[in-house]
Amino acid sequence: MKKAILFINLLLLVSAAKGAVLNTEIKMTSPAGHISAGISQRNGHLFFTIKAGQQLLINNGTMGLVIDGTAYGSCVNSLSTLAKRTARTGNKVYHIYTFLLEEAGRKYNIEFRLSNEGTAFRYIFDSKTAQYVGKELTAFVLPKSRVWFFERNSDWKLKSYAGLWQNTTADSLNTISSQGPVQGKPLLFELPGKKYAMLTEAALYNYSGMRFKALNNRVLQVDFTEKNGFKVAGDLITPWRVLLYATDLNRLVNSLMINDLNPEPDKQLYADQSYIKPGRSVWSWITRDKNYMQPEEEMKFITAASELNFEYTLLDEGWETVWPDKWKQLTEICSFAAGKKVGVWVWKNSKALRDPSKRDSFLDSVRNAGAVGIKTDFMDSEAKELIDFEIGFLEACAKRKLMVNFHGCHAPTGESKTYPNEMTREGIRGMELNIMKEPIPAWHNAALPFTRLVLGHGDYTPGLFSNKANTTNTHQLALFFLFNSPFQCMAENPVKLLADSRFKPVIPLLKKLPVTWDETLVLKCSAIGEIAAFARRKGDTWYIAAINGSAKNKEISFTADFLEKKKKYKVIAINDAPDGGFLRTTSTIEATSVKKTVIGPNAGLVMEISPSGN
Template sequence: MNSGDSSWVLRSPNGGLTASIRLTPEGRLKYKIRRNNTVILEESDMGLTADGVDLGGKLLVEAVHQRTVLETYETRGGHTNAVNHGQEAILMLRHGSSEWKYGLHARAYDDGFAFRYELHVEGSILIQEEASSWSLPPGSLVWLFERNNAWKLKSYAGEWIRVDADELITISSQGPVQGTPLVVELPDQGGYAAIVEAALYGYSGMRLEAVGNRSVKVHFTEAERGFTVKGPFTTPWRVTIVSSDLNGLVNSDLITSLNPPPSEKLFQDTSYIRPGRSVWRWWSLGTGTPEQEREMIEFADRLGFEYTTIDEGWEAWENPWEELQKLTAYAGSKDIGVFVWKRSGEINDPQDDWRAMREFFDKARYAGAAGLKIDFIDNESKAAIDFQIAALEKAAERRLMINFHGISKPTGESRTYPNEISREGIRGLELNKMKEGPIPAWHNAALPFTRFLAGHGDYTPLGFSNRGETTYAHQLATMVVFTSPLQVVAENPAYLLEEESVRAGLDVLKAIPSVWEETRVLEPSVIGELAVFARRRGGIWFLGILNGKPEEVVLERLSLSFLEDKTRYEVTEITDRRERPGLERTVREVVPPSALTTIRLEPNGGYVAMFTSVAEGHIMKDRS
């Protein structure tokens, strides 16, 4: 880190990204980000207001500490291993002549920049505002999710749209506050940036308020009321992910790297945390009787899926806990786990160490549930965040997985609490059942480069029977492109197994895993228009393509650079039938570096291919 009298430059490990931190003559903190001499962010504010004191001004720097961060860890979703490598500086700050002292932690990574505040004060602290902001360069285009009702910032289930950065303050009928991530297409071939937060614990979730001049600043659910934390306290990280291309953006591990590793005590045994696919009756038929949910277990077995999810309504059964115990025992005999639904408001009481939550979790564990689907949290206030972390901790103590619904975005907490197997916070396929639906194809083609940058998302993919304007192959491709370690399949499994129009894709569907060892975003991917993903599990590669355009797209000579050269592969291709709606299947051999010639995508269509080396054979032993 190079320093002057009142400025410091923090360089990433490869030197390509630099973050300049400056203390103005008025004692205000500001920062700026460049990559290879291109401005990523113009000078932007830092600081926060606590207990009525503006800790963004009248500052003095008392000391600067530096260190290198370097660790490797296992991750889950798009790939299996991550490297946390950054250069960190800690500025020890004092506010004027007062006793307020805090540290600014800043880290420069090859793929981004992050900072947070460490408050060195004992006792209760009222957080009222953050000055933390991002000022985008002229010509920036911003992707955000929009929903024209009060649910926009409750469930984060908006459609992804692109606007000019100058429009941020006026674009939404719901006001100038947006959820994260915001994804930026930078001008002049500057690549991409994403504004996110990481390590959200004991604090209110970060939204972003447009304040004009292409700038956004941190905004909280509690607004001017503020919220109380107990000091000493460290805030979440304010993060800017930076990449020259979509592949780097999608494969960034910055958010999880900024989260602490899991507690060795709480997660001494993680054998119960098992990714997989789940059948789910609610989307197509509604929650069933115990007998009907038993049939879902049989369908899961026939599909080779690892789970079934029993949704809202099961607690109204006669003797629900006894029936649940029978179902989990039957499912267990087939090595299938059971997730059960619970409304958050019925267990959201911190009294007596969350007694209502503990009692419900105890019953669920005794009944044999593998995990819980906790729904209708519907905000990201500090109280809501505290509830989520309590649920993850109490569940971990009982070896239960959690799938959150009706919730805001992830912030990498699945590294610290790996029993969070997925969460919603996404405009998913359930909207096809509602008046606001159906989901447009361009939204699906935007999701891999927008919402999924924040982490896993339970979109509940695959709805052949209620697919809106999309095609059958488009629906199948979402299973490859969308990332969720618990992939809850929306479609009625009887339709998957018995419907003639989709039978051609059944074997490939059964083989698609829910977690991957490697992900590559291929050209010609474009946010909101075309998502082309190659993903590997073991020796088998899958290619998933989503066409977000209402017109035919023809890809000529798509590169197979992800495959081993001079190796013979059998490729099974699943495409849309042209003569009538449905799927068709073709099988052929390819030998890289040859390319796939002429992939024809229907309007709003899709494509899926499975590549198996001839030497590997055709059996995928690890289905998950």
């Protein structure tokens, strides 16, 4: 009898021990302590929670991966903290937690990084052989909120991120889209107190791009383009699953976390970065006429680029088919452009470059002809094979000192930090839709700086003054200053622009238009989809750019406290004139000045603020 009681007591002790293991929770905090996260297992299943103060951002989201048929995260035997450390990237501090898990006879890691801007995590499965990802079990359980997403009317626009930015309730995200419940990234959530959370990913390498399948009860399940999964060679390190948090729009726009989560460039591949030069480009494709791609016409564009102080011209689709001896003609064009101090970019359909040998042969010919960059197009997917193509293309171009512009592609995940020859990418519903009978509305433009462009550069191709849909000329001008792209490609025909006296007031601004910025401030009058208003600094010159996304007059106001005190500044302001042209005025301003102006429906405002005497 005593033996039986002893045996039962031992069973109870073992059960209690197992119960303790099966209900483990480990908490994490950001450096400032206001963002916290927790990873837990309950009955073998993995969960995570993220908070900002007392605001619950993600509540009991599930974790895990299905690899080679095994659902990791569903039957965890043990969860423990392997390491905790503090790291610094630039001026940002991160708390890094690495967890060791054991399950199904295998050990693997989950790594969390918490900064004062948000939380990110990823899975790490070491292996010497290929692994097959059948599904990702990660799911995000959202709070009640309004959510900004890009709506699309085709599967292609989901894959190439070419949707219109609009908002709905988080509860209706699974039913709002006629194309189905799968949504692209990022998703931006407006929280109580005018705070914001953005859900996206960073460091997308050797994996498939993350999408979100919206389910009932505000659940977002990670989804992939490949319905039956994909293979990963060797070690499996997923991209970071990122939740950015910002207490206002200024902090959201200035977040560096996505960039920070990417590796540094390869020191050997990028030992020489002198060829990587941000700049502005002219472009003949979108305004093309009967003379499109004739060498004489392209030379006119190059001459106009030189007159505007633009650094580049882009030869888009057709240069290979219109010219009988394309390489000889390209060499002559590049030589002519070099004489004007203009670099030449060329376009190529990515389908002709998927074979590495054909890709390398083409790139060699482009480099030998004297071109400086490649725009490649029509990936139209973020399936793993296309992600692999993009990374291989960046590496191949870097070996030949060529810059890259991706079109027909997914939104950025910070890869331009690791591959700095990526100057821009589309993954955005841009100006070319204006010539495709799907004109861009002003409210879409007023949402972009706070949604898609938070992720990184976007080749929107602004400034289509001759086909501007429901916007105004100054609205189009302001886009150059609001939308970040180190390769800023102007849509308008530069020859006609220079010949049109209506544009005389803005030519000086275009001639010194910055494409990278030293500082960006979001003005407090901004509201997503209604008003986008920035103050941006390049050197000692500030620019105010604002667009009205609504059909009503809007007041744009700001205090100039970003200026140096006790100094006077000259202001050149560009507004829309009653006749549809530009109204240019001058005034003075100082740090204590308060500026207020009303801009009309779908209109814009641009100010150049420079120290007096400049």
